[in-house]
Amino acid sequence: MDAKGFEVRFISELKGRGVFANKSFKSGDTIFEELPVVCCQFSWNIAYKYAACNFCMRPLETTQDNVRRLSGQKALVLPYPECCPTDSSSHAGQTDGLEYCLESVPDAAWRQFHQTLCVGTEADCQSHPLQRLDEAWRQMHFPPETASVMLIAQMIATVRQAEDPEAAINILSFCHRSRSEEQQLAHKLLGDQFTSQVDLLRQLLIEALYADCVQQWLTPDGFVSLLALVGTNAQGVGTSPLSMWVSRVAALPLCPEDRANIDTFIDGLYDTLHEEGGVAEVGQFLNNEGAGLYALQSRCNHSCRPNVEVTFPHNSSRLVVVATQDILPGEEVCISYLDECVLARSRHSRHRLLRENYLFVCTCPKCELEAGDPDETSEESDNDSNSSEQD
Incomplete structure (x- = not known):
C-alpha cells in the first residue's frame, strides 16, 4: 500500500488496526477512494419512494421529478x-421490483448477491420470507434509520455466491469482540424487545437464505455477531439529485443578478421542502439514504479531533476520504464516529456516547487535553435527559 500513500498497521490488542499515512497530504487531498463490500438503501427510505440504484445508491429520479414529489x-x-445529474437513459429498469442504473451494471449485482436475493414475481414477493424480513425490520426500526437487516441479507448472499465462500467471510469479518460486547451492541441496535426480535429476524433469514457455507452466521451467537458488526461498522450513505443539481448550479458562471435570483430560488425551495412539502410527512427524508460496509474505511479509528472526513462526491456509494488538515508521514488517519455537533460537546458527553455505541473510551489528543475539564454542563444534561425520554 506504500504507493498509495497509506498503509494498514496493527496498533494493539485494544485498538486493533489503523490506517497510517506513508506520505504528506495537504488539507483537501484525497487519502483514498473505496467501493463498499455491500451496500443497501434503508427500508423506510425505499417504502417512501426514494428511487436509488439497488447496487450503487445512485439516484434514479431527475432533480425536477424529485422536488416535485417532495x-x-x-x-x-x-x-x-x-445541471441535473440524472440521465434517464441510464436507468436500466426494475428486476424483481428492485431498480438499477446502467452505470452500476445490473449484471454486477446479479453476480454478487442478487441471484440469491431474487424473489420472483410481484405475487411471490408478498409472501417471500425476505419480504417478511424487511417488513419485520421496518416495524422494529422507525425513521431515522441507521442500519438495515437487508445489509446482512446481502452479506449472506455474497458469501453464498462467492467462488471461495471462506475467503468472502474473511473479507466481511470487520471486527472481533467478546460475546458479551456483541450482545450489548445488538441490544442497543434492537432495543428492549431484543430477545424476541433477534429470534424473529434470525428465523426469517434461515428460512430465506440458509446454506451450509453461512450456517455459522445463522446460529444465535453468529447472528448477534452480525448485528454487532452492522451496528458499529455500517457507514451511512446519502445521495441526492437535488444536492448535486445545487452544486452544479453553484459552479455556473452567472452574472450577479442571475446568481442572486437562483440563490433566492434555492433558499425558497429548501424552505418549501422542509416546512410545507412532503419531506415533513415522509420520515424527514430529503436524500436517498442507506448504509454500506467498507473494508478500508472500517480500519480508520476514531478521534474527537479527526484529520479526515468521509465524503460521497460521486453521488453514489463510492466513498472518498479527504484530509481536513495537513497530515505528515507516519500520522494515523482518523475519522470521527460522532457528528460535528457532538464533537463540540464536553469530553464527558463524547465519552458517554462512544461507550454506549462503540464500547471504548477515547484517548485521542483532544480527550487527553480535556482530561481535567468538568464532567458535563447543565445544558448537556438537559439534552441528554430529553434524548433519553424520547428514546
Missing part, C-alpha cells in the same frame, strides 16, 4: 435543467 408541486419547473 414538495407536492406537480407543475414546478427547475431552471438550468442541464
Whole structure:
C-alpha cells in the first residue's frame, strides 16, 4: 500500500488496526477512494419512494421529478435543467421490483448477491420470507434509520455466491469482540424487545437464505455477531439529485443578478421542502439514504479531533476520504464516529456516547487535553435527559 500513500498497521490488542499515512497530504487531498463490500438503501427510505440504484445508491429520479414529489408541486419547473445529474437513459429498469442504473451494471449485482436475493414475481414477493424480513425490520426500526437487516441479507448472499465462500467471510469479518460486547451492541441496535426480535429476524433469514457455507452466521451467537458488526461498522450513505443539481448550479458562471435570483430560488425551495412539502410527512427524508460496509474505511479509528472526513462526491456509494488538515508521514488517519455537533460537546458527553455505541473510551489528543475539564454542563444534561425520554 506504500504507493498509495497509506498503509494498514496493527496498533494493539485494544485498538486493533489503523490506517497510517506513508506520505504528506495537504488539507483537501484525497487519502483514498473505496467501493463498499455491500451496500443497501434503508427500508423506510425505499417504502417512501426514494428511487436509488439497488447496487450503487445512485439516484434514479431527475432533480425536477424529485422536488416535485417532495414538495407536492406537480407543475414546478427547475431552471438550468442541464445541471441535473440524472440521465434517464441510464436507468436500466426494475428486476424483481428492485431498480438499477446502467452505470452500476445490473449484471454486477446479479453476480454478487442478487441471484440469491431474487424473489420472483410481484405475487411471490408478498409472501417471500425476505419480504417478511424487511417488513419485520421496518416495524422494529422507525425513521431515522441507521442500519438495515437487508445489509446482512446481502452479506449472506455474497458469501453464498462467492467462488471461495471462506475467503468472502474473511473479507466481511470487520471486527472481533467478546460475546458479551456483541450482545450489548445488538441490544442497543434492537432495543428492549431484543430477545424476541433477534429470534424473529434470525428465523426469517434461515428460512430465506440458509446454506451450509453461512450456517455459522445463522446460529444465535453468529447472528448477534452480525448485528454487532452492522451496528458499529455500517457507514451511512446519502445521495441526492437535488444536492448535486445545487452544486452544479453553484459552479455556473452567472452574472450577479442571475446568481442572486437562483440563490433566492434555492433558499425558497429548501424552505418549501422542509416546512410545507412532503419531506415533513415522509420520515424527514430529503436524500436517498442507506448504509454500506467498507473494508478500508472500517480500519480508520476514531478521534474527537479527526484529520479526515468521509465524503460521497460521486453521488453514489463510492466513498472518498479527504484530509481536513495537513497530515505528515507516519500520522494515523482518523475519522470521527460522532457528528460535528457532538464533537463540540464536553469530553464527558463524547465519552458517554462512544461507550454506549462503540464500547471504548477515547484517548485521542483532544480527550487527553480535556482530561481535567468538568464532567458535563447543565445544558448537556438537559439534552441528554430529553434524548433519553424520547428514546
